[in-house]
Amino acid sequence: MNTILDKDFVKTNNTYKTKTLTTIIWATILLIGIIFRIIDWPGYNTLQIIGASGLIAYNLSGFIRLKGKNMLNNIMSLLSIVWIIYIISGIFFNDGHPLNFYGLIMHFTIFIIFLLFTNY
Numbered sequence: 001m002n003t004i005l006d007k008d009f010v011k012t013n014n015t016y017k018t019k020t021l022t023t024i025i026w027a028t029i030l031l032i033g034i035i036f037r038i039i040d041w042p043g044y045n046t047l048q049i050i051g052a053s054g055l056i057a058y059n060l061s062g063f064i065r066l067k068g069k070n071m072l073n074n075i076m077s078l079l080s081i082v083w084i085i086y087i088i089s090g091i092f093f094n095d096g097h098p099l100n101f102y103g104l105i106m107h108f109t110i111f112i113i114f115l116l117f118t119n120y
Contacts, residue, residue, distance in 0.1 A: 023076060026055035049107050056080040057114035 033047030055076070062070070063077040090097050091104050 020072070022058055023055065023072075026051055026058055030055060045103065049103065050110060052083060053107055053110035054114050056083065057111050061115055 028051075029047060030051030033044050033049075033051055036042075036044035036047060059073060059076040059080050062073045066073060068074055087104060087107065091101055
């Protein structure tokens, strides 16, 4: 039985493309966290950290795996790198906004866990 995460990348006519459903799932979790933040409901930090970590891990592992052959994955990987720079600059230069140091540790711990369980 094939599930969504069994075969992340599909080879068609000597070109590689990512399955966009997995990216959509991670982006949906991230967007729900952003909506929770706008509405000021509790739990938005957790949803944003899990969604962003999963999205970044999936896209960067795809970038490493595909060696830059897919344009959508390249764009998402670039946005992931910008998000990481934004978080790290917020820690060191913006008094802990958007995340403090403990949020950064949790973000990268979840990122490493998701990165390790992504098939290479």
